[in-house]
Amino acid sequence: MSNAFNKLLSPKAKDYLPLHSNWETDIKPLMVTDQENIYKLLGSRKIGFYDTCAIMNHSKLSCHKEIALELKSLFDCIIITATIIKELSSVDVDPAVPDNNPTSNIDGAELELLRTIHEFGPTILYMKEEEIASFIHSKGIAYTAINKMMQNCLRSIFDVNDTVGAFLKNNEKIKNKFITRNAPGTNTFVPDFFSTFRSIKAQGDSLGELLIIALCNLWLPYQPPYLKIITDDRSCDVALSKLVHQMNSMKMLKCTRLASIMLLANIIRKTPGTNQVQLEKDLAFFANGGKLKVTYFDARIGFPTPTYMTPSEFYNFVADNPEIPILASNNKKTTGHCLNPYLGIFSE
Numbered sequence: 001m002s003n004a005f006n007k008l009l010s011p012k013a014k015d016y017l018p019l020h021s022n023w024e025t026d027i028k029p030l031m032v033t034d035q036e037n038i039y040k041l042l043g044s045r046k047i048g049f050y051d052t053c054a055i056m057n058h059s060k061l062s063c064h065k066e067i068a069l070e071l072k073s074l075f076d077c078i079i080i081t082a083t084i085i086k087e088l089s090s091v092d093v094d095p096a097v098p099d100n101n102p103t104s105n106i107d108g109a110e111l112e113l114l115r116t117i118h119e120f121g122p123t124i125l126y127m128k129e130e131e132i133a134s135f136i137h138s139k140g141i142a143y144t145a146i147n148k149m150m151q152n153c154l155r156s157i158f159d160v161n162d163t164v165g166a167f168l169k170n171n172e173k174i175k176n177k178f179i180t181r182n183a184p185g186t187n188t189f190v191p192d193f194f195s196t197f198r199s200i201k202a203q204g205d206s207l208g209e210l211l212i213i214a215l216c217n218l219w220l221p222y223q224p225p226y227l228k229i230i231t232d233d234r235s236c237d238v239a240l241s242k243l244v245h246q247m248n249s250m251k252m253l254k255c256t257r258l259a260s261i262m263l264l265a266n267i268i269r270k271t272p273g274t275n276q277v278q279l280e281k282d283l284a285f286f287a288n289g290g291k292l293k294v295t296y297f298d299a300r301i302g303f304p305t306p307t308y309m310t311p312s313e314f315y316n317f318v319a320d321n322p323e324i325p326i327l328a329s330n331n332k333k334t335t336g337h338c339l340n341p342y343l344g345i346f347s348e
Contacts, residue, residue, distance in 0.1 A: 022106065026106070026111060027085075027106055027111070027114070028126070030114050030115060030117075030118040030124055031080065031118075031124045031125060031126040032077075032123060032124070032125045032126065033126045035131070038125060038127055038131065038135075039135055039138065041076070041077045041123060041125050042125075042132075042135050044075075044076035044077050045076060045226060046074065046075045046076050046226045046228075047075060047076065047077055047078070047079060047226070047227050047228075048071065048074065048075040048077075048078040048079070048122075048227075048228045048229070048230050048258065049078070049079050049080075049081065049212045049215075049216070049227070049228070049229045049230065050078050050079065050080050050084065050124075050230050051084065051208060051209050051212065051229060051230060051231035051232075051233065051236075052084050052087040052088060052208050052209075053231055053232045053233055054230045054231050054232055054260060055080075055084070055088065055110060055113065055114075056088075056110065057232055057260055057285070057286075058113055058260065059108075059109035059110040059112070059113040060109060060285060061282040061285060062278050062281065062282055063264075063267065063275070063278065063279060063282055064112065064113050064116040064117075065116055065120055066267045066271075066275075067113075067116075067117070067121075067263060067267070068116045068117040068119070068120035068121030069120055069121065070263055070266050070267050070270070071117060071121045071122055071230075071263075072120065072121045072122045073266075074122075074228070074258070074266075075122045075228075076122060076123070077122050077123040077124070077125050078117070078121070078122050078123075078124055078125070078230070079124075079125045079126075079127050080124060080125070080126055080127075081126075081127055081128070081129050081208065081211065081212060081215070082126075082127070082128040082129060082198065083129065083194075083198050083207060083208040083211050083212075084208045084212075085126070086198065086208070087207075087208050088106055088110065089106070128194070129194040129198070129211050129212075129214075129215050130190055130191035130193075130194040130195060132190070132215050132218055132219055133146050133147075133150075133187065133189075133190035133191065133218075134187070136218070136219065136222050137187070139222060141222050142185065143185050143186060143187050143189070144183075144184075144185035146190060146218065146222075147183035147184060147185065147186070147189040147190060148182075148183050149217070149218055149221060150183065150189065150190050150193060150214070150218050151178065151179065151182075151183040153214050153217040153218060154178055154179060154193070154214065155179055167197075167200050174196065177192075178193055178196075190218070194211060194215075197211060198211070206233055209229065209231055209233055209236055209239075210239065212229055213229070213236070213239050213255075216229070216255045217255075220255060227255040228255070228256055228257065228258045229255070229256070229257050229258070230257075230258045230263075231257055231258075231259070232259050232260050232286075236257045260286060261283075261286060261292065261294065261326060262326050262327075264279065264282065264283060265318045265326040267279065268315055268318045268319055269318060269319065269322050272319040273319070276315060279315060280311040280312055280315050281311075283311035283314055283315065284311045287310075287311060290310060291308040291309065291310060292308065292309050292310070292311065292314050293306065293307075293308055294306070294307055294308070294309055294314060294326060295307075295326075295327040296324050296325060296326050296327060297324065297325050297327055298324050304327055
């Protein structure tokens with residue numbers, strides 16, 4: 001049984017609601033939700049997918065406006081998927097105190113972040129992952145080809161995620177439908193895939209991010225926008241590298257990760273010396289024991305260099321070396337492999 005499933009059996013776990021109770025009043029007005037405008041925005045050149053951990057982390061920082069402006073400089077629009085909304089809709093559930101009608105609001109700092117991005121940042125698009133199939137089909141691609149790509153993606157990465165892997169191993173009917181049998185040419189295969197896997201969301205499983213990667217993999221062969229996943233989950237790099245390696249999909253190199261530390265580095269470089277004290281406090285949020293684990297690429301050395309810096313040291317390093325890209329910041333042991341040494345850099 002996966003760690004995520006074990007967490008669901010703990011005395012206090014998460015219940016995932018379809019939508020927030022303040023969806024209509026507070027959240028939906030901040031986003032584009034109608035299909036006609038969604039299709040228009042999906043034709044944008046630079047698109048970012050906002051992952052749950054990044055939204056939650058950014059909401060805790062003081063530089064909401066700076067984040068919004070930086071996102072606007074990087075993306076034509078950012079997408080928040082239905083699964084990410086579901087993850088943000090989680091509520092603590094205590095089996096000893098049953099509640100037949102649990103409700104969840106997105107409020108406080110998270111709502112303020114979204115409002116600030118709505119005012120100063122790129123357009124926010126709310127999209128159910130399954131809508132990508134009909135969008136690709138509208139470009140003249142047959143459902144047979146779309147479904148085959150979806151199935152190949154699932155075969156390649158299902159073992160990256162504990163919850164998805166355990167679900168498939170314990171549900172032979174679902175496994176046969178999406179993996180074992182050849183994908184049909186129907187318009188329901190991709191929607192069924194996303195809705196089925198969204199329904200198994202479990203605490204701590206990174207499902208939203210995995211479905212974003214599956215969506216990007218499905219999309220890139222047919223339309224080449226520049227896609228980035230805004231996330232602080234290092235497993236994103238591993239899953240992307242796995243797809244590039246197993247599917248021999250060089251187009252997947254156009255889909256990379258934008259970690260919060262990279263976003264803050266961009267902000268520092270555009271306004272050196274401005275709000276330094278506050279930005280160092282924001283950097284400290286990502287530190288472990290007062291240190292940030294940072295990887296950067298110095299062309300004079302020729303390979304990625306990992307090191308530890310205090311927030312102050314990092315601020316000064318970034319401001320004084322604008323030509324050196326910041327690759328990542330991660331205070332956990334790095335796992336997996338990275339086929340692309342530039343994975344994570346946002347550059348033309």
